Amino acid sequence: MDFDFSEDQQALRDAVRKWVDKAYDFESRRKAVTAGGFSRDTWNQLAELGLTGLAVPEAQGGMGLGPIDAMVVLEEAGRGMVLEPLVQAIISGVVLSSYAPEAVQGAWLPKVASGEALIVLAYQERKARYDLTKVDAKATQAGGAWTVTGQKGVVPAADQADAFIVPAVADGKVALFLVERSAQGVATTGYVTQDGSRAGDLTLNGATATLITADGAAALQHAVDVGIAGVSAQAVGAMDKFMALTADYLNQRKQFGVALSTFQGLRFRMAEMKMALELGRSMSYYGTLKLTQSADDRKTALARTKVQIGNSARFLGQNAVQLHGGIGITDEYVGSHYFKYLTQIEMNFGDSMYNLGVVSANMKDFVSVAE
Incomplete structure (x- = not known):
């Protein structure tokens, strides 16, 4: 079985990396x-790079690419800590193309693909604590028209978005x-996270x-699973x-006249960090591949992915x-911003503890120690 990325995927990765290096350096950010x-x-x-239309079908003006292609793009966006909510464009593309009526798809998907419309998922509520079944927002229908009343928190780019996908x-x-x-x-209050x-x-x-779909629970879970794969x-x-x-830094910084990278204890620490990185990478691949599986398998797989990514x-x-020393926590140094970026990802679409609970609740096979 070939696990290598295709030539098109490598070209896509290179294009995004070049854009990040050229147009989105640390000072620009x-x-x-x-x-x-x-x-x-x-x-x-x-x-313009086509990235907002990754998950939009070609018939609607998008690229019509799959989860692996999106993963390749988002890895490079993560390398540059891109602020703009690219994951949300992928979520809206998947949700609308999978669940919305044709009229809604025709009205919005071409705008998503062109970047004209930024549509974001607005699902978090104060009392829910990541639980997708706890929804206080209410929707009512009168004369064939729907209205929604409720509050949603920590909505990406809320006061800049053009529309919201809202569970009620x-x-x-x-x-x-x-x-x-x-x-x-509709009222929004914006802030920097x-x-x-x-x-x-x-x-x-x-x-x-x-109305996108009356089967909102399944569609919402799908959206969150796509989001987990994206932020992972x-x-x-x-x-x-x-x-x-x-x-x-360890190769350049010297102590007692020699580079820090020569100290065995620090080399061991770097080896452990590399292991953590590769565990996270393998689980990101695993979760991405599971996006095409059944809803139950997908949900559990993405919860597992989020636990490992958080860890x-x-x-x-x-x-x-710690290895950077004092400079590692200064705002002037890029490293501290990577730390904050990773810390916030831990909280997106359920933190590690919540997703560990999801994994535990969906365990079906047990092996007794006595056996």
């Missing part, structure tokens, strides 16, 4: 954070709706909505780059900061 954590100009550049309870079960930010009854990206809170007060790939890219930065990111990030 710092300016973007100062400006509010989201740049429509950068978003348009990603669209309708007729006693969770359904999924599309709500435009310009609709009456820990890693410098932009998010916000969304308040819906009888906001006009379009970003984490792998970020860990890979942080690892390289740490190795360079790897925490171990590698903490040790990289």
Whole structure:
């Protein structure tokens, strides 16, 4: 079996890496954070590269690529700590093309692919604690039109997005709706998050909505699974780059007249970090491949992926900061920003403890020690 990336995937990786190196260096990113954590100009550049349309079918103007292609792109985005919510474009492409009526697909998917419309998943609620079954937002129908009332928190680029994918309870079960930010009854409050990206809170007060699917629970779980695969790939890219930065530092920094990289204890530490990185990478591959499996298998696999990514990111990030010494926590040094970036990924789409609970709850086969 061939596990190598195809020539097209390698070319895609090279193209994104070149863009990151040329147009998204550390100083450019710092300016973007100062400006509010989201740049429509950068978003348009990603669209020109075709990246906002990765998961949009070709018939709707997108690239029609699969999970592995998206993983390749997001690893490179993670290496550059790209602030713009590229994972959200992939989520919206998957959800709309998989669940939305044809009319909704035709109205929105070409805009997603072109970068004209940024659609983000707005699902987190204060009381839910990552539990997708706990939804307080309500949807009502009158005269054939839907309205949604509720509050969603930590929504990516909330005050910059053009529309939201919103879960709400309708007729006693969770359904999924599309709500435009310009609709009456929609209010957003934006802020910069820990890693410098932009998010916000969304308040819906009888906001006009379009039904995506009445089977919202399945669609929402699919969206979150896609999100986990996406941020896991970003984490792998970020860990890979942080690892390289740490190795360079140890090769250059001297103590007692010799490079730090010559000390056996520090070399052992780097070896352990490399193992953590490769464990995370292998689980990112595993989770990405499982996106095409049945819903139950996919959910458990992505929860496993998120647990390992969280563990790897925490171990590698903490040790990289320690190996850098004092400079590792300064805002002027890029390494501290990788640490914050990885820390925030740990909290996205359920932290390690929550996903460990998902894995535990879905364990079906047990082997007795006595056997």
